[in-house]
Amino acid sequence: MSIILDKVNYVYGEKTAYETQALKDINLKIQDGEFIGLIGHTGSGKSTLIQHLNGLLRASSGGIYYNGRDIYEEDYDRKELRGKAGLVFQYPEHQLFESTVFADVCFGPKNMGLTSREAELRAFTALRSAGVPEEYWYRSPFELSGGQKRRAAIAGVLAMKPEVLILDEPTAGLDPRGRDEILNQVAAMHRDLKMTVILVSHSMEDVANYVNRMIVMNRGSILFDGTPQEVFRHYRELEAVGLGAPQVTYLMHELQERGFPVNVDAITIQEAKDSILQVLAGRQQGTAGKIAEKMIRGTQ
Amino acid sequence: MNFIEARKLVYEYIRRDEDDNVEGILTALDGVNLDIKQGEFVAVLGHNGSGKSTLAKHLNVLLQAGEGTLRIDGKDARDQQYLWEIRKIAGMVFQNPDNQMVASVVEEDVAFGPENLGVPSGEIHSRVENSLKSTGMLSWRKHSPNKLSGGQKQRVAIAGVMAMEPKCIVLDEPTAMLDPNGRKEVLDAVERLNREKGMTVILITHYMEEVIRAHKVYVMDHGKVVMQGSPREIFSKVDTLKSYGLDVPQITLLAHELRKAGVMIPEGILTGQELVEALCQLY
Numbered sequence: 001m002s003i004i005l006d007k008v009n010y011v012y013g014e015k016t017a018y019e020t021q022a023l024k025d026i027n028l029k030i031q032d033g034e035f036i037g038l039i040g041h042t043g044s045g046k047s048t049l050i051q052h053l054n055g056l057l058r059a060s061s062g063g064i065y066y067n068g069r070d071i072y073e074e075d076y077d078r079k080e081l082r083g084k085a086g087l088v089f090q091y092p093e094h095q096l097f098e099s100t101v102f103a104d105v106c107f108g109p110k111n112m113g114l115t116s117r118e119a120e121l122r123a124f125t126a127l128r129s130a131g132v133p134e135e136y137w138y139r140s141p142f143e144l145s146g147g148q149k150r151r152a153a154i155a156g157v158l159a160m161k162p163e164v165l166i167l168d169e170p171t172a173g174l175d176p177r178g179r180d181e182i183l184n185q186v187a188a189m190h191r192d193l194k195m196t197v198i199l200v201s202h203s204m205e206d207v208a209n210y211v212n213r214m215i216v217m218n219r220g221s222i223l224f225d226g227t228p229q230e231v232f233r234h235y236r237e238l239e240a241v242g243l244g245a246p247q248v249t250y251l252m253h254e255l256q257e258r259g260f261p262v263n264v265d266a267i268t269i270q271e272a273k274d275s276i277l278q279v280l281a282g283r284q285q286g287t288a289g290k291i292a293e294k295m296i297r298g299t300q
Numbered sequence: 301m302n303f304i305e306a307r308k309l310v311y312e313y314i315r316r317d318e319d320d321n322v323e324g325i326l327t328a329l330d331g332v333n334l335d336i337k338q339g340e341f342v343a344v345l346g347h348n349g350s351g352k353s354t355l356a357k358h359l360n361v362l363l364q365a366g367e368g369t370l371r372i373d374g375k376d377a378r379d380q381q382y383l384w385e386i387r388k389i390a391g392m393v394f395q396n397p398d399n400q401m402v403a404s405v406v407e408e409d410v411a412f413g414p415e416n417l418g419v420p421s422g423e424i425h426s427r428v429e430n431s432l433k434s435t436g437m438l439s440w441r442k443h444s445p446n447k448l449s450g451g452q453k454q455r456v457a458i459a460g461v462m463a464m465e466p467k468c469i470v471l472d473e474p475t476a477m478l479d480p481n482g483r484k485e486v487l488d489a490v491e492r493l494n495r496e497k498g499m500t501v502i503l504i505t506h507y508m509e510e511v512i513r514a515h516k517v518y519v520m521d522h523g524k525v526v527m528q529g530s531p532r533e534i535f536s537k538v539d540t541l542k543s544y545g546l547d548v549p550q551i552t553l554l555a556h557e558l559r560k561a562g563v564m565i566p567e568g569i570l571t572g573q574e575l576v577e578a579l580c581q582l583y
Contacts, residue, residue: 042449042479146348173395173476175347175506177545202479205550242481247550251572258580269550273557276579280563283583 003030003053003164003196008062010048010220022048024220026062030164030198035190037207037228038200040217041242046200049217050166053198054085083112086162090169092153096141101132101152104141108160122159129193130155131185147178151185158189164196165189171206183210208232208246208267216243229265248272303373303468303500304359306334310367311354311523328354329365330523336516338467341494341501343511343531346520347545352504355520356472359502360390373467388417391461395473397453406448406456407432407441413464424463431462434497435489451482455489462493468500469493475507487513508535508549512570519544536568551575 010023022045030036040046051057052064055071055078064071071081089095098104105126109119127137130151136144141152150170157165167186171179187210190197201207207214207228214231216224218241224231232238235245235253245267252264252272263275311329316322328351336342346352357363358370361377370377372386394400403409410428419427432438435455445453454474461469471490475483491513493499503514511517517534519527521544527534534541535548538556547553555569555578565578 041481175545176508176547177347244480247572248554251551251554251575254572254576255579258576260580260583269554269557272554273561276558277561277563280582 002032002067004028004063004065005052006063006065008052008059008064010052010057011060012048014060022220023052023059026220026222028215028222028225030196032196033190033194034196034213035187035211036196036198037211037214038198038217039202039204039207039214039243040223041202044217044241045220046217047168048220050087050168050198050200053164053166054087055081056087083160084162085164085166086157086160088154088157088165088167088170090172092156092170093141093146093149096149096153096156099140100138101141101144101155102127102137104152105155105159108156112160119159122161123155126155126159127152129158129189131181145178147174147181150174150178150182154182154185162195164198166198166200168200169202170199171201171203179206186210204232204244204246216241228267232267233265301374302335302371303338303340304334304336304502305371306332306358306368307370308333308368309355309358309365309370311351311358311363311365327523329358331368332520332523332525334518334525336500336502338500339494339498340516341491341514342503343514343517344502344504344520345506345508345511345517345534345546347506350520350544351523352520353472354523356392356470356502356504359468359470360387360392362392388464389466390468390470391464391466393454393457393461393469393471393474395476397450397457397477400457400460401445401453404444404446405441406437406443406445409445409456410441410460410463413460417464427463427465428459431459432456434462434493435459436485449482450478451485454478454482454486458486458489458493466499468502470502470504472504473506474503475505475510483507483510506546508547512549519546521545532568532570535570 005026005028008023008026012020012022038046048057052059069076071078096104098107102123105123106119109122132148132151132155136148141149144152170182174182183206186197189195199211211228214226214228215222216231224234232245232249235249238244248269249267252262252266255262256264260279262279266272266275309329309332313326313328314322315324332355344352344355354363358365361383364378373389375382375386377386401409402412407428410431411424414424414427432441435458437452437455437459445456475486487510490501494501512531514531517529517531518525519534526544535552538548538553541548551572552569555565555575559565569575569578
């Protein structure tokens with residue numbers, strides 16, 4: 001599903017003392033199947049932006065088009081839109097309320113008007129996709145660990161069969177293992193279910209490892225939009241707006257300044273390692289070559 | 301003498317059914333030993349459910365151990381007569397900043413603790429001012445906590461604890477809900493308290509980057525202390541840390557990977573600067 005945002009503006013508390021422009025002339029085109037990282041510090045407008053994508057907020061001006069259709073048109077079914085663009089809020093486990101995990105996941109599809117049987121089928125598939133082990137399905141959500149609760153909450157959104165999955169900081173408050181599990185699960189869903197995924201994150205490392213496009217927000221505008229490699233080249237500007245780059249990016253720049261010719265576009269540990277090893281190997285070959293040369297000269 | 305000394309601490313959460321029969325026992329602390337000196341900055345690492353929060357709650361007697369001994373500033377934590385004294389010695393800061401604000405103005409919030417302790421009002425004024433100053437929040441004293449960012453709220457919470465003048469501050473994942481800026485603000489404030497005021501700090505966290513500044517690190521798993529030492533000692537054991545569901549700072553991990561690939565650099569590299577130096581020597 002393609003999404004186009006055309007000059008979207010949003011003002012909070014219009015005509016009051018608290019008037020703030022949260023979005024300024026946002027133009028954006030999101031294609032089918034993209035995996036996007038949306039970053040920006042607190043208050044940069046990212047949450048406001050994602051709430052526009054499923055129609056929770058209505059732009060003060062500008063247009064939003066899903067598959068070419070204007071969502072603000074009179075006869076557009078915005079309720080259906082909320083099913084198509086599934087939004088997983090921050091700390092989604094706070095919204096679990098049913099007596100069992102399974103019943104909780106059924107709630108969304110039932111609310112969409114599906115029969116119990118259809119809803120249960122959907123819940124079944126969604127819990128599988130979100131990686132919730134079967135032994136937890138009929139337990140109270142409150143007995144689950146933090147990471148499992150979050151998976152259950154994500155399953156609740158998946159059960160609505162969204163075409164776009166938007167996750168607002170899905171790893172906040174999780175420990176490293178929980179974080180890796182959730183992110184790997186999201187990557188798997190993106191791959192297997194062919195969904196468009198928008199990941200809101202504070203962690204440059206996470207974004208560098210998973211997404212193929214990065215959108216950086218600052219003060220309600222889009223500051224950078226490109227591949228992680230392209231965006232992290234602006235690491236100094238990113239710092240100026242309270243963000244930064246993955247730690248390895250800094251390292252690679254520092255090495256290059258010291259005359260160590262590494263690839264400064266490396267943003268993951270794997271890339272950095274490969275680049276450093278390559279430089280060292282080249283150097284060794286160079287040294288070996290010189291020694292060999294000397295030996296040959298010596299014999300002559 | 302140790303400021304905090306725990307010997308073979310055991311704590312069990314016992315789940316009972318409606319008829320009060322024991323349904324299950326979870327051993328959250330399983331023979332924990334701690335030796336913390338006055339003025340030390342100690343970090344406790346562990347994944348969710350490893351027992352680190354349970355341990356934190358023992359340090360100001362929100363929980364009492366079933367077995368073992370715990371002495372805080374020489375006082376036995378299991379002796380009821382010391383309960384309030386220990387709570388004055390060890391102040392606590394929790395994870396969620398929104399749950400810790402009680403007043404509608406920052407300075408009133410900070411004054412809440414000392415007021416409750418019966419501190420004379422003249423002194424409360426100076427304590428509030430000093431503690432807001434030391435967390436860098438003095439210019440916000442007349443503001444409403446609602447309008448603050450998460451990091452600022454957490455710094456107000458720390459100021460609130462400081463105003464009670466504890467000897468030690470226990471922070472239970474104070475940055476878990478904050479963005480990178482907020483996290484840095486809070487850590488800087490904590491480190492300053494330790495360095496400038498000599499405050500004993502116990503920081504519970506699962507962010508490895510925050511541990512680098514500590515003097516000593518305890519790693520917990522399944523209610524046991526499984527590793528202890530300086531950050532460098534701890535982080536030189538990358539594979540062991542990973543087996544406990546933790547990870548190491550990106551730089552340390554990269555250095556570890558390079559070593560595994562045969563690059564001759566030292567173990568336990570913590571910062572980018574160290575790695576750059578080590579690599580440049582090879583080149």
